Amino acid sequence: MRIRRWTAAVAILVITVLAVAACSGGGGTSAGHGRTGGTATMAWVGASPNFIFPLAPATNTNGYNENLTTPLWPELVYDGDGGKAAVNPQQSLVSSITYSNGDKKVTIDLKHWNWSDGKPVTSRDFTFVDNLLKANVPNWWLYVPGLFPDGVASVATPNAHTVVLNLTHSYNPTFYTDDVLSLIQILPQHAWDKTSTGGPVGNYDETASGAKAVYAFLQKEGGQMSTFTTNPLWKVVDGPWKLVSFTSNGAWDYVPNKEYSGPDKPILDRVNNVPYTTDTAELNALRSGSSVTVGTLPLNDISQKGILTSEGYTVASVPFPGVAEIMPNLYNASAGPVLRQLYVRQALEDLIDGKQIVSKVYNGYADPGNGPVPVQAFPSWVSALEKSGGPYPYSPSTATALLTAHGWKVTPNGTTACQRPGTAAADCGTGITAGQPLNFQLLYSSGTASTDEQEAAIQSSEAQAGVKISLKPEPFNTLSSNVGACTASSHPASTCGWQLVDFGYDQYELYPAGNGFFNTGGYNNEGGYVNAEMNSLINATEYGSSTSAFFTYEDYAARQLPWLWLPLGSNIFVYKSNLHGFAPLNPISGGLNPEVWHYSS
Amino acid sequence: MTAYLVRRVGQAVVVVIGVMILTFVLIHMEPGSAARATLGPHATASRIAIFNSTYGLNEPLDQQFVTYLDQVVHGNLGTSYSLQQPVSTLIAQRLPRDFLLLGLSTVLALLIALPLGIYQAVRRNGLWDYLYTGAAFTLYSMPDFFFAILLIAVFSVQLQILPPEAPQAATVAGMLADPRALILPVVTLALISVASYSRYMRSSAIDTLAQDYIRVTRAKGLPERLVLSRHVLRNSLLPVVTLVGLSFPTIVAGAVIAEAVFNYPGMGLLFYQAATSHDFPVLLGSTLVVGVATVVGSLAADLAYAVLDPRVRYGHA
Numbered sequence: 001m002r003i004r005r006w007t008a009a010v011a012i013l014v015i016t017v018l019a020v021a022a023c024s025g026g027g028g029t030s031a032g033h034g035r036t037g038g039t040a041t042m043a044w045v046g047a048s049p050n051f052i053f054p055l056a057p058a059t060n061t062n063g064y065n066e067n068l069t070t071p072l073w074p075e076l077v078y079d080g081d082g083g084k085a086a087v088n089p090q091q092s093l094v095s096s097i098t099y100s101n102g103d104k105k106v107t108i109d110l111k112h113w114n115w116s117d118g119k120p121v122t123s124r125d126f127t128f129v130d131n132l133l134k135a136n137v138p139n140w141w142l143y144v145p146g147l148f149p150d151g152v153a154s155v156a157t158p159n160a161h162t163v164v165l166n167l168t169h170s171y172n173p174t175f176y177t178d179d180v181l182s183l184i185q186i187l188p189q190h191a192w193d194k195t196s197t198g199g200p201v202g203n204y205d206e207t208a209s210g211a212k213a214v215y216a217f218l219q220k221e222g223g224q225m226s227t228f229t230t231n232p233l234w235k236v237v238d239g240p241w242k243l244v245s246f247t248s249n250g251a252w253d254y255v256p257n258k259e260y261s262g263p264d265k266p267i268l269d270r271v272n273n274v275p276y277t278t279d280t281a282e283l284n285a286l287r288s289g290s291s292v293t294v295g296t297l298p299l300n301d302i303s304q305k306g307i308l309t310s311e312g313y314t315v316a317s318v319p320f321p322g323v324a325e326i327m328p329n330l331y332n333a334s335a336g337p338v339l340r341q342l343y344v345r346q347a348l349e350d351l352i353d354g355k356q357i358v359s360k361v362y363n364g365y366a367d368p369g370n371g372p373v374p375v376q377a378f379p380s381w382v383s384a385l386e387k388s389g390g391p392y393p394y395s396p397s398t399a400t401a402l403l404t405a406h407g408w409k410v411t412p413n414g415t416t417a418c419q420r421p422g423t424a425a426a427d428c429g430t431g432i433t434a435g436q437p438l439n440f441q442l443l444y445s446s447g448t449a450s451t452d453e454q455e456a457a458i459q460s461s462e463a464q465a466g467v468k469i470s471l472k473p474e475p476f477n478t479l480s481s482n483v484g485a486c487t488a489s490s491h492p493a494s495t496c497g498w499q500l501v502d503f504g505y506d507q508y509e510l511y512p513a514g515n516g517f518f519n520t521g522g523y524n525n526e527g528g529y530v531n532a533e534m535n536s537l538i539n540a541t542e543y544g545s546s547t548s549a550f551f552t553y554e555d556y557a558a559r560q561l562p563w564l565w566l567p568l569g570s571n572i573f574v575y576k577s578n579l580h581g582f583a584p585l586n587p588i589s590g591g592l593n594p595e596v597w598h599y600s601s
Numbered sequence: 602m603t604a605y606l607v608r609r610v611g612q613a614v615v616v617v618i619g620v621m622i623l624t625f626v627l628i629h630m631e632p633g634s635a636a637r638a639t640l641g642p643h644a645t646a647s648r649i650a651i652f653n654s655t656y657g658l659n660e661p662l663d664q665q666f667v668t669y670l671d672q673v674v675h676g677n678l679g680t681s682y683s684l685q686q687p688v689s690t691l692i693a694q695r696l697p698r699d700f701l702l703l704g705l706s707t708v709l710a711l712l713i714a715l716p717l718g719i720y721q722a723v724r725r726n727g728l729w730d731y732l733y734t735g736a737a738f739t740l741y742s743m744p745d746f747f748f749a750i751l752l753i754a755v756f757s758v759q760l761q762i763l764p765p766e767a768p769q770a771a772t773v774a775g776m777l778a779d780p781r782a783l784i785l786p787v788v789t790l791a792l793i794s795v796a797s798y799s800r801y802m803r804s805s806a807i808d809t810l811a812q813d814y815i816r817v818t819r820a821k822g823l824p825e826r827l828v829l830s831r832h833v834l835r836n837s838l839l840p841v842v843t844l845v846g847l848s849f850p851t852i853v854a855g856a857v858i859a860e861a862v863f864n865y866p867g868m869g870l871l872f873y874q875a876a877t878s879h880d881f882p883v884l885l886g887s888t889l890v891v892g893v894a895t896v897v898g899s900l901a902a903d904l905a906y907a908v909l910d911p912r913v914r915y916g917h918a
């Protein structure tokens with residue numbers, strides 16, 4: 001559920017606006033918007049979309065597909081309101097979402113929008129999506145067992161613009177709106193409910209077999225890149241843009257959907273999207289006097305900031321809506337017994353100099369990483385404890401004292417080893433043998449200089465208490481393939497050989513809850529963390545509706561250290577000063593709203 | 602000659618099948634999971650099961666190979682796990698790009714290296730020979746990414762007279778319509794390979810110049826220009842032909858660094874990304890294409906020998 005938008009392969013989304021035609025296109029002005037018209041070109045580093053049907057199969061987790069499709073078929077709930085990580089009611093397709101019957105009944109009122117072919121967007125379009133997913137899960141890339149559509153017992157459509165969901169559980173309304181409904185894209189039943197190219201449109205989705213046939217047809221068509229712009233299916237949209245070009249090298253262009261019913265009609269004439277193979281290639285384009293007006297700067301290229309500023313660019317940062325961590329494998333054969341000790345994890349966290357990493361590695365462009373909720377991206381969900389710096393500020397002396405108090409002979413810049421094996425309070429702990437050293441291997445994703453520097457800094461600071469960290473960078477995909485989920489009951493050497501891993505970061509939706517991260521069996525819980533109290537607190541954030549429950553969970557997780565918290569570098573954007581509407585940047589949507597962009601006169 | 606060709610083609614088929622078997626076994630011995638590499642570290646068990654079922658990865662290895670062979674025989678190289686496109690489509694999109702870029706750079710390198718090698722042979726151990734040798738070795742020893750970035754820094758960033766990217770059109774015709782964008786990548790790849798061609802040419806030409814028939818042609822009063830162009834050039838080409846033949850698979854395999862720096866996704870990047878993401882169908886498809894190219898390049902070099910040197914009689918071998 002949380003793998004989307006910016007997370008794909010940790011490839012940094014670069015939005016580069018090439019004002020190729022900005023000087024020639026358009027003309028005239030509109031009140032309050034400066035000049036209308038012109039062309040903006042967004043450039044993307046690392047990957048390109050390859051699937052246009054919004055309900056991509058489970059085998060296709062390319063997050064760029066969502067970037068391609070969201071401007072065409074926006075989600076029910078629009079994530080991001082100005083600079084705030086919050087629902088934007090004005091731009092959302094829904095006019096209201098009401099929870100009743102103990103939060104088991106959700107009434108969704110749709111705004112009176114139209115599809116680009118003039119037909120109205122109706123509640124039938126919602127049931128179309130629901131029917132397709134019900135018949136075809138788990139083969140949906142955003143499927144999370146138990147949530148949508150599993151958690152929907154029945155759907156009613158009392159009128160053309162109202163949908164009523166009867167849920168199997170009572171959900172926290174904030175969670176359900178922000179993390180579930182915000183992922184649902186409404187699709188045009190009147191145009192897509194068919195099983196073959198030349199076949200008629202019907203109500204095939206109303207039976208399970210029909211829904212399977214429709215889903216199979218749409219998924220087959222959705223992967224035909226050569227027909228993205230010619231297939232009549234994809235020409236029926238309700239978003240602000242229409243797709244007019246898609247080339248095999250991954251470039252695609254939008255023009256305004258003249259029938260768009262939403263509040264912000266596109267001001268530009270055209271938005272082009274250009275793929276870049278690497279950050280270097282994108283930076284070369286930025287610096288070479290081309291018509292680039294916006295791009296991103298990798299944090300390791302932040303030294304270019306002055307040059308780019310002198311060339312008329314504005315530099316802005318936006319925090320990632322996620323949490324960066326080192327995940328400990330609690331069931332690795334040798335390191336697991338050590339890492340299962342809370343005091344060891346506390347000592348390891350005490351030895352991470354977050355402030356120095358933020359300052360020296362990220363040049364100040366980073367969230368401090370005080371706990372499970374990022375302070376900068378989700379200020380309204382940050383507890384007092386996290387705001388104050390978290391429970392474990394950098395303190396080598398505290399780490400040393402902790403280890404010493406638990407039977408370890410601490411040798412700064414040497415190898416700390418267990419001196420008192422045993423299970424008493426002052427002993428090293430269960431499963432730890434006499435003389436066992438505090439040595440760990442840290443796997444991390446290679447290819448980013450700032451990550452290399454961060455891991456080296458951690459290696460150095462951990463050594464102050466004799467904790468020896470050996471670093472092993474690997475390409476992200478290799479890392480991903482080699483790091484398996486390990487639990488008390490299943491920890492084969494083939495997939496549980498890892499000890500510590502840093503994947504980069506994990507992304508939240510609008511509601512930064514911990515389900516899937518720290519609960520038993522959670523899909524992000526590769527390290528096998530199990531804690532009944534944590535499960536209970538997480539459930540309270542998802543199924544209850546108390547705000548204080550969230551902060552209780554947050555502080556508990558911050559203290560229990562299912563993961564070691566790390567600073568999280570921000571995304572740095574560079575854009576020409578004559579482009580307006582790009583800022584303020586939103587942590588969730590990250591500037592992916594070109595319908596409000598315009599050039600100054 | 603026909604019998605020779607038939608024999609060589611037969612050998613080629615055996616070699617290519619051998620390459621396929623070896624590649625198939627080796628990549629499946631790679632540690633880790635293709636599903637997790639593609640779906641990400643947090644893929645659920647059900648998603649991994651769907652992935653393995655979709656791509657037949659839950660079948661025994663020998664069954665997977667038989668299935669793959671059957672697909673290949675029917676012209677189907679499979680579907681990329683990560684790019685979700687038919688491998689044949691991906692190769693068809695990218696191979697022409699590399700043919701264009703590396704083909705042009707090879708031609709340019711030869712156009713510089715062949716006369717340069719002969720010139721150096723004629724003027725061997727002179728000032729210009731030393732200077733050209735020094736320049737060629739400097740370029741040869743320079744990492745291509747560094748040289749590429751150097752050229753971009755000068756011609757794109759400082760002087761702003763050439764674009765920093767290779768052509769972005771999807772077709773060869775479209776790329777040829779943007780010749781300015783081809784200059785930097787072609788020059789980068791050409792200059793770093795001039796040294797190897799020119800050194801071979803120089804050595805070979807020195808040998809040729811010492812041959813009796815060259816003395817005879819000169820003694821008969823043939824102008825030096827004709828001696829060099831008709832006799833020295835042709836007879837000195839044999840080692841270079843071998844080199845060009847062996848470079849054919851390189852052209853097909855792409856130039857990963859140049860592709861990355863010049864924003865020019867080709868076979869090199871495709872293969873690199875597949876290698877780091879356990880994308881077996883792409884790895885197998887790319888290896889197959891490069892294997893075929895190696896065999897074809899080698900065969901073409903052998904045939905070129907016969908054209909250049911009539912003493913070679915493959916038909917009677």
